[in-house]
Amino acid sequence: MQGFTGLSISQGLAVGKIVFLGAQETAARQAGSPQEERSRFEAAQRQAVDALGALYEKAKAELGEKDAEIFSVHQLMAEDEDFTDLVSAAIADGAEASAAVRQAGEQCAAMFSAMDDEYMRERAADVRDVAARICRILSGEAEHTITAPCLIAAEELTPSQTVQFPRELVLGMLTARGAANSHTGILARTLGVPAVSQLPVSRELHGHTAILDGFSGTLTLDPDEKTLAEANAKIAAQQAQREALRQLISAPSVTRDGRSIRLYANIAGTDDLPLLQRSGAEGVGLLRSEFLYLGRSTYPTEDELFESYKTIVQAMGGREIIIRTLDIGADKQAGYFDMPPEDNPALGLRAIRLCLTRPILFQTQLCAILRASRYGNVGIMFPMVTGPDELHRLKEALADAEDVLIARGERFGPYRVGVMIETPAAVFMSGELAGEVDFFSIGTNDLTQYLLAMDRQNPNLAPFCDPHHPAVLRAIRQTVERAHQAGCTVGICGELAADESLTEAFLRLGVDELSVAPARILPLRQKIRDLTLG
């Protein structure tokens, strides 16, 4: 038995076997001998074929034969002889295995792209997806090797890694890097599982049984029987507490003296829908729309985006859902966006700045959201706005997207428009902005990092980063007051929204909505129902 102490970034307690996810190789690997590259490729190809076979079986059991077929097709593509021949030829010419796979994938994709049938042209994306899967395996990114509940260990989890493992099997996460607001932290809190960072994570941990305690920030490796029994007893007690909270699932979020507030959930995509349905949320205050862009190698099409949004909007059954437009850049990157390196990405070309720079990318997403809006109660929210001029350009883009749809004869529903208040500039300009939108949502994670000028990904700043800094609370107060003067509603969707020590203050300020991780809704509802504002 061996104990380690790290930094807790999500509370909870879990016992399980550790699965180590290797880091993604960022630097291009030098090609070995053709023989060596050939055997690397063959091993990765076998692994991809196996993984796709397992995915097929899983999808068949869960979704049925018809929806599972695509994995069977991908499997045939992965082992296709023409594809294999192209890879072998590139390797014989001296290419490194992943470069050869990418090149062969592009050659096959080009064949599909050149076909005269629209359906067949779309299959280019399937070939690229298959090639990308083999490349991921070659670069050491584990995927779909997770088949039983486990503790995930990694140096640091990237957003594109987190979209690749089955969430229902994650008992907890342990990482070497990442602070409370890292993606590991956000995902762990969404799932309601413990996460501890600053641990000596390495490949050696793989396969060991451990107790991960997200309350004390500790990891107990190879626990003895007594320690294990104690941890399991605590987990059972937690489970019982969670069961007790379930009776609040459709109870109103209202204080003892009748003050009510809307409790919404933050979600990242269709994967979170089962979690959302069980959460007791009254709506979705933040759909992080990046999910459809991460963990893949090509841009999603408008129809792909539309289908996902529609699925989520329909699952809401008329309850409000706020879709935040693409917030990519900074710490959320997808390779195919081909972003120039930046010295200071948190202050760089991200979110609406990127979208306004790439009008086609933006219009594709806006059209998809607008089309989904007729299936429910949709709000469109723009991230990283700094003032009215930007807002005008964003509204123009929205009007252009409407025109495109009208010209195509497509329908869209009524929708509301809002902005995220997450830059200090937006706080100062909140009076002007409030007059032009239906709602605000205060993104406290970025707002805190920008107000305090402290990088939220830098664990060394954790002791300095006070989430209750008076400047942050003052900014929230100012924003709420100015919004309400203009008849604009205000929600809070950052981590601060789930902070129970501030719940009373938020209610007194008149905050209209708190949007938190699905797992936090019921505890927060309990907290609200126990309060008396007087």
Next chain:
Amino acid sequence: MKEFQYTIQDPMGFHARPAGALVRAAKAYASKITISCGEKSAQLTRLMAVMGLGIKQGQTITVTIDGPDEDKAFEELQAQFRENA
């Protein structure tokens, strides 16, 4: 050598799902199995090449089977085409 013809019924043509089903079926045989449509042909065991033929609804394909298990493949593949495409 055996040969049969079939006219594609699926409104989407011989798309990924039916093509996948037929490629999988063809892989079970030792015989050399070729699918042709008009001027173009491909081995029925190679999915990308088969999809690359771009066969549409209403087009008639010819499947040629040559090898030790051609009789069994002849029956089986015809049934598979009727069921899937």
